[in-house]
Amino acid sequence: MNDDVVAIAKDLVGKVLFVNNGDLIKSGVIAETEAYSYKERACHAYNFRHTNRTSTLFEEGGKAYVYLCYGIHHLFNIVTNKKDYPEAVLIRALEPQNGIENKSGITSGPGKLTRSIGIVMQHNQTDLTGDQIWIEDQGLIPHIVESKRIGVDYAGEDADLLWRFSIKNNRWVSK
DNA sequence: GCAATGATTTACT
């Protein structure tokens, strides 16, 4: 694993995510990601803030970090760095492939996509090399677009970070 | 133990 979380976030776009829920295997192409690092203020583990919730982020890279946000929404992250270096890639959008209802809009958002693909808290700390959740490289070469964070029109220090990556002209990317 | 907060979503002006 590379220790550059931004490079990994970019690399993950276009890869295929598989989730095995018992008999049903769901899959989708990763359409939008965002990098999070302990150096970034927005990260839960900012400045090595080690809490019970963020403990997964401090684990070895290659694990799933599922976090319940606002009491309602499950957010799915992939831990990327070494132990004790909390960095992760947030999966923000997914293009449905197999096993997912092909309704429009159900995966266009970090909270909604997890519900669509069936990711729950149970998948927290799941090893991505196991048989529950894993990533496959299907050789797709998407047109990746770098972008700033949403809602930051006024140029700030953090606003200039192009840490969001998405597939160009993909309908599943969140607004 | 209790008040404040948030990697969002949805609805409303």
Next chain:
DNA sequence: GTAAATCATTGCC
């Protein structure tokens, strides 16, 4: 565009 909903987690008393 802005605001409110909603609840587990966090931080402070």
